[in-house]
Amino acid sequence: MKHIVLAAVFGMLIPVSASAADTPVAPNGIALYPNYMSWRVIAPSYREDRGNIRIITGNETAVAALHAGKNPLPDGSVLAKAAWKSKSHPDFPVATVPGDFVQVEFMVKDAKKYAETGGWGFARFLGNELKPYGKDASFVHECFECHTPVAKNDYLFTHMVKTP
């Protein structure tokens, strides 16, 4: 009887477990933030060398801190950078617009937990499968190295766009 009750309980839990299992997790334990496209936009960006057009968004903590000019950003700040293959607009070729999805990257602020990499945890998820980048947790050194030239801006390349 105990087993039947337990089976029923586990049966009820399955949809929740399956849903949690669907969220990709980077080798350093950072899971994809599924709501990044509903966060406020921080800036657009275009990388001609890769042919990628990007949007950087931030959660409420990050956006409020950036608007307030805080540096470094407080713990709990998360930034997302989503990239698409750029293409010419079929009806207006002088405009470069997003095509296929390339990847989404996150920077997660926790000064203590990620002390070795400027207080930031990094994660990248590739393609439509959102495949976690990196063979093991050491992949973050590659991310951090690239962000070192902007250490003075709390390791962020992105600045909040200015509007009147």
Added chain:
Amino acid sequence: MKHIVLAAVFGMLIPVSASAADTPVAPNGIALYPNYMSWRVIAPSYREDRGNIRIITGNETAVAALHAGKNPLPDGSVLAKAAWKSKSHPDFPVATVPGDFVQVEFMVKDAKKYAETGGWGFARFLGNELKPYGKDASFVHECFECHTPVAKNDYLFTHMVKTP
């Protein structure tokens, strides 16, 4: 005495009136939507010919309709397109990022009110002064003419970016 009371009342109202008067209004009566940067992002875009990098955002009605694949968009939909002069990132020159603010444009859906221009009302506000574009209400014909090639997409150049 009556005059003194009225003066006091008007005196109290001045800050409110001044605030309302600060919102720029296009010659066709469309006032700037001050919260457009807190709306959800629809897409980034880059115009090499003008050297402008842009973000297109939409209010809740517009974003929900675009996600649902609606065409035409329902009344109440508003899209904003903000443009910045593009520049190379000072610490990472292969990245093109936003510099000075150029303008913000709006498309406001009201199928009946704006029947002559595809159901869309247009407005543009220029520079840090957010100066309304157009000498009189006829400026919308210029906007509409440019959007005619995308009539099949409800006169929108912008498509919702695809994410997995």
